Amino acid sequence: MNPPAGVDIIDANDFKLWKLGLAGAQGTLYEGEKFQLEFNFGPNYPLESPQVLFVGDNIPIHPHIYSNGHICLDVLYNHWSPVQTVASICLSLQSMLSSCTSKERPPDNAAYIKTARSNPKHTAWAFHDDSV
């Protein structure tokens, strides 16, 4: 396995749960920060998307990332395609972080994390914004 730049494998010993480290790219608001990602693969992977969450102490402060680690990214939910890979998701997340212009939580963060279930795939996502 050769992870893309900025990504390192913390734990990938089985095909159920992977933990990866993600580093904020240079020249972006997240430069120097380290994040942890958790990938949960269901039995139907890759036909079904894995469950992807930010975990650990440092959850990126980003308009599309809730403080419970849930990520609002269309390719993880209804725009998933079986051609996607762990590497391509990491790349999407990197690009999502890198294009961020102001570090803030989603506007509905407080309300969302109170009612959200632990699996973000149970949330009906509406993708408000394609620009970030």
Next chain:
Amino acid sequence: MSSGSMSEDEFVDSDYDDFEEESDIEYEQAEDIGFSDMISEKHRKKAYEVDFTVFPLSDILAAQASASNHVANILGVTQDQAAALLRSFKWNKERLVERYMDHAQEILDQAGVVLDDVQTRLLKRPRGFVCMICFDDSSAGPALGLRCGHVFCQPCYEHYLTQKIVEEGECRRILCPESGCDVVVDEQTIKKVVQAPVMSKYRQLQDRAYVADLDNLRWCPAPNCENAVECRLPHSSFATIVPTVQCSCGYKFCFGCGLGDHQPAPCGLVKMWQKKCADDSETANWISAHTKECGKCQSTIEKNGGCNHMTCRKCKYEFCWVCMGPWSEHGTSWYNCNRFEESSSTDARDQQAKSRASLERYLHYYNRFANHEHSAKLDRDLYMKTEKKMEEMQRTSDLSWIEVQFLKKAVDVLTSCRMTLRWTYAFAFYLARNNMTELFEDNQRDLEVAVEALSELLEKPIEREKIAELRAQVLDKTVYVGSRREVVLEDTAKGLAEGRWEFFVDFGKI
């Protein structure tokens, strides 16, 4: 009720018979005798009724087939292809035919229809082929690609399509598995790749989608019922009309939102009321009515006993619960606060009284709303018990079966009245206080009094000697209650149509 075979044109301009539970039989009889004028007067549509038609599944399938057949003939495609094209146009034949004449290929691509069968065959894997889904690089076995050229191995394709159809219930637009590719997988390809049971599930989904695609059709939501109901009112009218329909299976529901009968409250109001009852907006009200904030650290504090000398557990601030001022100014008057009338504390108390009043108002309506639902259930339970008793009575005495049947009708009417009453409380909750509201509440009260009287009558112990008397009383009350219900429904429906009700919220669009 229309039945039997139905041509697709009937969806467009059929006549609507008024129909109530009994009207079918009575109408036929009346025609035989030649009193149809009188009967039609009697069954004139009431203000709270809407026109609708019930279609069994077979009629829905027939209508679908007839539409596709028609289009297939015009465009010179097969019936399946015509159906796929129609689906992408929400079954709007005219628009499809018109656009197809101008941009045939674009329309075909959009609907995922491939006219030329040669394009959809399974390929042999090309040299150096690696399936981008499973990374299989063996050269044996078939592969598949659409016109976009994204080729995947056949087992992956089959898994993908099966997943989409069986797990995700998708039948409209299944796209090429490649990320970002929006080429629609055509029906022939699906048919070639998936197993027969999956294909039949796919067909079933398409039939379901047909009803969902048409604004004036809706499936009957009752369990195991396969009928669809057609109601041709525009959806925009549902703010002022409560489109209650009754399927031939007996289930009454709202055509606008698909919930059970919620007359007289319009859909938007129902949605708001349910949200209010379900979410924790009332928790917030409770907090503001029963708690205060510490004057220093703003922690929320509920006083659960003791004197007015409060000490915040968090920041140790000492204050007076009554006036919220610092305790240091109070000395030793532990249970009285002589500073009560000072203006700074009056404001805080006003706010609290207001929120308490609004909570109490809500609870007033909610309790009655919930109570009628509960009582309807109790009425049913009681009926079950009584019914057994009546049957026994019928066996042991000379009463006929017909003579002991009056209770059933009474309980049915009672239940429907309780359901109506229930929603009148949600309706009343949102009404602004004015004379019209007073009139509404008068009607509501009359119905409620009548309902409770009938309910009480049904609880009376049944004695053999008095059964004739009881029967007369019950029949009498049943008719009266039924007519009070009509008065309420008629008046609210007319009021909605005339815009007579004044609500303090805006639920306009659903």
